[in-house]
Amino acid sequence: MPLYEYVCVDCEAHFDALRAMSAADKPIACPKCGVENARRAISLFSAIGSNGVIAGNGGSCGSCTPSGSCATCASRSSR
Ligand SMILES: [Zn+2]
Known part of the structure; x- marks a missing residue:
């Protein structure tokens, strides 16, 4: 939990x-x-930005959702 x-x-x-x-x-x-x-x-460490993304708790690019489905993550994970 x-x-x-x-x-x-x-x-x-x-x-x-x-x-x-x-x-x-x-x-x-x-x-x-x-x-x-x-x-x-809402914790300072998980403050939600203006774009609705949880800062510091995202995918491999550090600025998207934990599922890492943004273009930055996709281009990184494909290598
Ligand atoms: Zn009380």
Whole structure:
């Protein structure tokens, strides 16, 4: 299961949680105040760029999707 970062709406506590992808955006209980009102926070390391690509987490060219299906990756992998 992937690790997601959450921030509590009530007390603004930040915490990480391992969750299934299907549950990533569902409310989760805050470990600090116990209120189930935490939202998923977007990590700085996986910030999504203006083109919708997740920076630093892409294919072999470093600027596309993990599947590596962009033209740059295709030209590299063909060699
Ligand atoms: Zn809280």
